[in-house]
Amino acid sequence: MKAFTYQRVKTPAEAATSAQQHTNAKFIAGGTNLLVLMKLEIETPAHLIDVNGLELDKIEATADGGLRIGALVRNTDLAADARIRRDYGVLSRALVAGASGQLRNQATTAGNLLQRTRCPYFYDTNQPCNKRLPGSGCAALDGFSRQHAVVGTSQACIATHPSDMAVAMRLLDAVIETVSPDGRERKIPIAEFYRAPGNTPHLETVLTPGELIVAVSLPAPLGGTHIYRKVRDRASYAFALVSVAAIIQPDKPGRVALGGVAHQPWRLAEADNAVIQGAQAVSDRLFATAQPTAENEFKIILAQRTLASVLAEARG
Amino acid sequence: MSSQHLTTPVPSMVPISFKVNGIQQQLNVDTRTTLLDALREHLHLTGTKKGCDHGQCGACTVMVNGRRINACLTLAVMQQDAEITTIEGLGNPDELHPLQAAFIKHDGYQCGYCTPGQICSSMAVLEEIKAGIPSHVTHDLVSAPNVTADEIRERMSGNICRCGAYSNILAAIEEYAEGLES
Numbered sequence: 001m002k003a004f005t006y007q008r009v010k011t012p013a014e015a016a017t018s019a020q021q022h023t024n025a026k027f028i029a030g031g032t033n034l035l036v037l038m039k040l041e042i043e044t045p046a047h048l049i050d051v052n053g054l055e056l057d058k059i060e061a062t063a064d065g066g067l068r069i070g071a072l073v074r075n076t077d078l079a080a081d082a083r084i085r086r087d088y089g090v091l092s093r094a095l096v097a098g099a100s101g102q103l104r105n106q107a108t109t110a111g112n113l114l115q116r117t118r119c120p121y122f123y124d125t126n127q128p129c130n131k132r133l134p135g136s137g138c139a140a141l142d143g144f145s146r147q148h149a150v151v152g153t154s155q156a157c158i159a160t161h162p163s164d165m166a167v168a169m170r171l172l173d174a175v176i177e178t179v180s181p182d183g184r185e186r187k188i189p190i191a192e193f194y195r196a197p198g199n200t201p202h203l204e205t206v207l208t209p210g211e212l213i214v215a216v217s218l219p220a221p222l223g224g225t226h227i228y229r230k231v232r233d234r235a236s237y238a239f240a241l242v243s244v245a246a247i248i249q250p251d252k253p254g255r256v257a258l259g260g261v262a263h264q265p266w267r268l269a270e271a272d273n274a275v276i277q278g279a280q281a282v283s284d285r286l287f288a289t290a291q292p293t294a295e296n297e298f299k300i301i302l303a304q305r306t307l308a309s310v311l312a313e314a315r316g
Numbered sequence: 317m318s319s320q321h322l323t324t325p326v327p328s329m330v331p332i333s334f335k336v337n338g339i340q341q342q343l344n345v346d347t348r349t350t351l352l353d354a355l356r357e358h359l360h361l362t363g364t365k366k367g368c369d370h371g372q373c374g375a376c377t378v379m380v381n382g383r384r385i386n387a388c389l390t391l392a393v394m395q396q397d398a399e400i401t402t403i404e405g406l407g408n409p410d411e412l413h414p415l416q417a418a419f420i421k422h423d424g425y426q427c428g429y430c431t432p433g434q435i436c437s438s439m440a441v442l443e444e445i446k447a448g449i450p451s452h453v454t455h456d457l458v459s460a461p462n463v464t465a466d467e468i469r470e471r472m473s474g475n476i477c478r479c480g481a482y483s484n485i486l487a488a489i490e491e492y493a494e495g496l497e498s
Binding site: 002003004005006008028030031032035036039046050076082085086089092093096097100102103236 | 383475
């Protein structure tokens with residue numbers, strides 16, 4: 001690990017200002033992904049800003065009937081919150097499907113959204129990787145790509161976003177609240193938060209340097225049946241091959257988002273509109289632009305079957 | 317990310333104090349020191365093990381402020397004023413914690429390397445169930461989870477045992493949990 005200076009901050013403004021004053025600074029909250037990346041020298045910050053003292057660890061009701069989740073709410077606490085369990089079951093289910101108990105105790109809401117891909121070529125610093133070293137190439141394209149993305153990919157990168165939580169957040173139309181070093185605050189709908197890989201897969205979100213996530217807001221509860229179904233190589237503590245988050249209403253329309261298939265949680269309006277027609281129609285729309293590799297084309301069939309199972313369960 | 321560091325910056329040393337197994341400790345650490353390395357290399361509490369050092373194996377599981385975490389994935393400097401419990405704080409060969417005794421009785425290990433992490437983790441698992449925290453196998457999200465074999469297996473999945481002593485680990489935890497209830 002490269003040496004770095006370390007600072008604890010007390011307010012979001014202090015954090016943002018510090019990020020502006022130090023070149024190559026990084027915020028650290030849970031640290032469960034960042035420290036791995038620093039050990040491997042994939043991330044080499046010169047200055048670490050510890051934001052754990054910011055008191056952004058509350059879940060509060062909003063005026064429009066939703067919830068505002070502080071950026072530092074730990075994954076365990078979010079999954080266990082009575083309001084989340086009752087009104088946003090898909091989010092609680094997605095959280096407990098991810099990582100391990102130890103990691104969920106440390107990992108934060110904002111950090112979960114910002115975690116990096118688990119593509120093995122991203123972590124192997126001997127391999128080319130456009131996400132880690134822009135312009136160096138992509139070892140996954142001709143490598144072992146069974147775990148990789150099948151849709152929304154580019155010739156530069158076929159990495160997936162690894163989060164389960166983010167898939168549920170996407171389904172729920174969460175809004176990400178930030179503060180910038182100049183004091184500007186903004187609210188970013190999660191649909192606009194992640195960037196397509198294109199030729200710049202190292203740029204993963206629309207956040208600007210020093211911009212700090214302070215909260216994630218959920219709109220008022222949608223009702224309906226909430227399901228999060230994760231398919232993986234072992235029964236626990238593994239990343240998704242495919243996951244399906246769904247909210248299905250009693251009269252059958254609904255919405256779905258997929259994990260494990262793209263650089264971001266994968267949800268399309270035309271697929272939501274097809275929920276009433278069944279899994280095949282939803283799958284056809286979600287994967288209309290898919291470009292799988294020979295090793296991961298099975299994910300499209302797996303996703304379709306998982307969707308069929310989820311819709312059947314929702315309809316009792 | 318793309319910048320090439322031809323020289324390593326001078327290490328930054330920071331004073332830190334926290335409580336380990338009830339004893340106040342003051343250290344001066346390189347900012348890069350993980351809590352795991354602070355426990356093992358600075359405080360010589362080598363019961364906590366370094367397996368993968370990447371949060372994948374659970375051998376370094378300790379309790380911080382009453383919650384289990386991977387000690388390899390947090391920096392010592394991030395734990396100012398924390399209260400940390402390691403396997404040494406649970407029991408010792410002359411005075412075993414009942415859960416340690418249950419692991420011995422049920423042969424809940426072979427090489428023993430993952431065992432301190434398994435024991436710290438299972439202590440926390442039972443607390444988490446008691447606190448009503450749901451898991452991936454909890455059927456009904458809105459009612460309290462129970463201490464069942466399925467719940468214990470799922471919640472212990474962050475602790476890998478490459479000797480494969482899982483069934484005996486489960487038996488040890490179940491026996492200890494039954495003792496708590498009776």
